[in-house]
Amino acid sequence: MQSVFRIILQRLALGLLTLFVVSIVIFTAVNMLPGDFAQAILGQGATPDAVEAIRRDLGLDQPPITRYFQWLGSAVQGDLGNSFAQANFASFVGADSGVRTTVAQQIAPRFANTMFLAAVTACIAVPVSLVLGILAALFRNSVFDRATNVTTLTSISSPEFFLAYVLILFLAVLNPVLPSLSNIFEGMSFGERLEKTLLPALTLTLVVTAHMMRMTRAAIINLLASPYIEMARLKGMSPMRVIVKHALPNALAPIINVVALNLAYLITGVVVVEVVFVYPGIGQLFVDSVKIRDIPVVQACCLIFAAAYILLNLTADIMSILSNPRLRHPK
Template sequence: MSDVLSIVLKRLGLGLITLLVISILIFFAVELLPGDIAQAVLGQGATEENLKALREQLGLNQPAIFRYLEWLGGAVQGDFGVSLISGRSVAETIGPRFAATLFLASYAAVIAVPIAILLGIIVALLRDSIFDRVANVLTLTSISSPEFFLGYVLILYLAVKNPWFPALANVNFQDIGTVELYYRTFLPALTMVLVVVAHMMRMTRASIINLLASPYIEMARLKGTPAWKVIVKHALPNAWAPIINVVALNLAYLITGVVLVEVVFVYPGIGQLLVDSVTKRDFPVVQACCLIFAATFILLNLAADVGAILTNPRLRHPK
């Protein structure tokens, strides 16, 4: 247990260092953007007095390193500053949007994970068959297609030519029932499912096929063990570590890679908020969204590492 705890703490420390480096890149990347932030916010008709007052309010007259340290200290406490456009707290602005993104990602994950693992096991059992080849072609096509392209294809065939689902998912969570919510958000969830299932299915298939070549699997076959039993009792338990890893990484993608999907379907999540804030040059919101995406991705990577360690004795005892 102490070995597992030390490995987890080491991974957590590396994750915090990575997040610190990413926070530096986010802050100074925004600093390097061309143009005057105060001028962009107030417009071309702003007077010099107004520009000066806004620069003082934003702390633009201070060195960048001091502004970064102040921003980082506030971010650690959950205070990302104030939106330049709405004047509201950035945390209050992002909170409902991030919850909406988590809902959409969870919706897609509940559909994608069991389907991907089940299909991965089936195509591993039917390796080199017609079903396996067709599945490979379909998954490669899905992986190669950008999310926004898949989204527009689904809108064309499932909302325009066949009006089964609404083309837009601009929902209000307070004024909509549960069934209606799932119905209206089905197309963006399906778009994400198509990409994620392809990744997870191929990784599950590769993991199981790799294990099927192991000596203990050959011994089980020589003893006359049925093929399904070889997969379920011998191959699958040892394949959980890479499967958990790829599931966690794809869950991270569902949350951090949702920007294009939310824009296509006008879904009120944090990805849509990020795009709107970039357009309006609302830099405190942009910085907070990027930092939240980075923290979520690092956290889910850490969860993948911990899951792989707990399911693989060789990782728990590397010596």
């Protein structure tokens, strides 16, 4: 067990180092965006003094290295800063400035919406992909297997926005059974919220199910030639029982990895789907903030995407290690 804990600690240390490097990349990339926020707020007719006053108030006049460590130190303490776009600049025209909206206040409801979308998608995609993968392995080279492979390859090869528009065409335009826009808001019932979320969830399901199903199929087929599987067959076990009882438990490590990677995608890769369906999640907020150059919100969204992806990858690694009997019970 000591070797297991050592490997887990190594993974955790590597994850923290990766997040630190990613934070540097995020800060550098965001601050290289063209344009100037202060100039954009005041317009082309702004005086240099007014522009400089806003830059000074927002801390944009400080050196990049100073701003980076201030941002990183605040982020570690849970303070993501204040939104530039929601700031009240009335003080620069002689009035009192109001209370600014924090980045956390903006992100919290959007992140909750994205998590709800990811949860709905996962509840559909994970069981469907496991069942399809098991059936495809059980009926290898059959019509069902070939049809499933063609369908999943088509889904993998198609961009998310194309799948989204196809579903909108068939399920919202030609057969209006689901709304084409996911304009959810606070106070909606669970049923209304689920109905508005179902179409983007189905789009994401088509994307992630293909990867998970193919990995499940490949992992199980790879184990079907093992000696203990042959022994189970000779004992008279049914093919389904052999797969469920013997093949699937030993194929968990690669399946867990691909499931975790796709769950990470559901949080970090939803930008396109949220924009298509105008879903008020963190991906939509990210795009809107890039348009208006709201630097603190853009940095926070990128950091959350990176942290979620790294965390789910670490979870997959740890679960794979714990599910490996050779590591849990070394000779």
